Amino acid sequence: MDITAVNALPYEDFVNIFGNVVEKCPIITAAVWSRRPFVSLNALEAAISEFIDDLPESGKEGILRCHPDLAGRDLHSGTLTRESREEQARAGMDALSSGEASRMSRLNEEYKTRFGFPFVICARMNDKANILRQLTERCGNERAVERERGIEEVKKICRLRLQGLVLCDAPNKL
Amino acid sequence: MDITAVNALPYEDFVNIFGNVVEKCPIITAAVWSRRPFVSLNALEAAISEFIDDLPESGKEGILRCHPDLAGRDLHSGTLTRESREEQARAGMDALSSGEASRMSRLNEEYKTRFGFPFVICARMNDKANILRQLTERCGNERAVERERGIEEVKKICRLRLQGLVLCDAPNKL
Numbered sequence: 001m002d003i004t005a006v007n008a009l010p011y012e013d014f015v016n017i018f019g020n021v022v023e024k025c026p027i028i029t030a031a032v033w034s035r036r037p038f039v040s041l042n043a044l045e046a047a048i049s050e051f052i053d054d055l056p057e058s059g060k061e062g063i064l065r066c067h068p069d070l071a072g073r074d075l076h077s078g079t080l081t082r083e084s085r086e087e088q089a090r091a092g093m094d095a096l097s098s099g100e101a102s103r104m105s106r107l108n109e110e111y112k113t114r115f116g117f118p119f120v121i122c123a124r125m126n127d128k129a130n131i132l133r134q135l136t137e138r139c140g141n142e143r144a145v146e147r148e149r150g151i152e153e154v155k156k157i158c159r160l161r162l163q164g165l166v167l168c169d170a171p172n173k174l
Numbered sequence: 175m176d177i178t179a180v181n182a183l184p185y186e187d188f189v190n191i192f193g194n195v196v197e198k199c200p201i202i203t204a205a206v207w208s209r210r211p212f213v214s215l216n217a218l219e220a221a222i223s224e225f226i227d228d229l230p231e232s233g234k235e236g237i238l239r240c241h242p243d244l245a246g247r248d249l250h251s252g253t254l255t256r257e258s259r260e261e262q263a264r265a266g267m268d269a270l271s272s273g274e275a276s277r278m279s280r281l282n283e284e285y286k287t288r289f290g291f292p293f294v295i296c297a298r299m300n301d302k303a304n305i306l307r308q309l310t311e312r313c314g315n316e317r318a319v320e321r322e323r324g325i326e327e328v329k330k331i332c333r334l335r336l337q338g339l340v341l342c343d344a345p346n347k348l
Contacts, residue, residue: 011239011290025201031229031236034290054230055205062205065185116185116208 091123265297
């Protein structure tokens with residue numbers, strides 16, 4: 001799909017295709033449709049980033065709270081979105097040892113209790129050991145730092161999901 | 175559920191329960207969790223309204239674009255959210271005559287082509303005849319008028335969904 005095809009999509013198709021580039025936040029995709037035409041995939045990604053940046057702090061926390069825990073109950077109950085399931089599996093989150101699983105669970109709870117939103121990291125850019133290390137370290141940060149850090153990770157996830165959707169059938173088109 | 179119980183919910187339960195009071199926009203519910211404790215159900219509703227009001231125009235259009243057509247393809251394919259399915263059924267949208275169905279379809283397309291977002295109306299506060307009449311009339315409005323009018327309807331839908339969730343087991347508690 002090239003950017004001309006993306007720009008020609010009616011909003012319903014646009015939201016159906018790109019609605020989960022930010023996890024469970026189709027409103028963001030639906031909002032940036034107002035800013036088409038996009039000159040490139042990067043321009044679409046930039047429009048999403050700007051929309052996120054303009055949200056109040058509570059809105060950014062809202063985005064984070066729409067994310068599942070890594071190796072959490074949604075993974076175990078099969079209720080992850082397709083995108084999250086693939087990303088978590090690629091990072092080995094569905095194949096933790098019992099020791100790793102209990103450590104992850106304990107740290108996730110500690111993080112959520114401290115910050116009121118979940119630990120968000122771009123799983124596709126990290127392996128299991130790295131995720132556990134960063135979760136441990138980030139539990140010690142300040143809330144405002146973690147809110148911004150989580151949003152940075154949301155944007156990385158968004159970029160990879162966008163690229164996967166647009167470039168998969170035409171790697172050199174955009 | 176009284177407001178004390180609502181205020182005591184961890185964000186995950188809060189979002190699971192209230193995440194669809196604005197159709198497919200759990201980010202809004204997840205955002206206003208930051209503003210708890212709420213003194214009443216009205217205060218929770220007001221926090222949601224304020225969050226919506228503070229969004230840029232594109233964000234308001236984004237909310238509207240997360241709504242399905244009335245008597246549209248999501249109803250026919252069974253992909254409506256549970257809340258929308260119940261609301262559309264109550265207004266008779268699942269039992270239109272073929273003449274009514276084709277009129278509704280034609281007007282929905284006309285509305286979407288004109289405005290770039292779908293016709294949104296609180297189905298539970300309107301019957302079939304009224305919905306068709308208002309859809310016809312509102313097709314003639316200006317875009318900015320319809321954006322605000324649609325958002326007013328989103329808030330009515332939100333209020334009824336909230337009341338249904340909080341008051342169903344304790345009508346006099348809030």
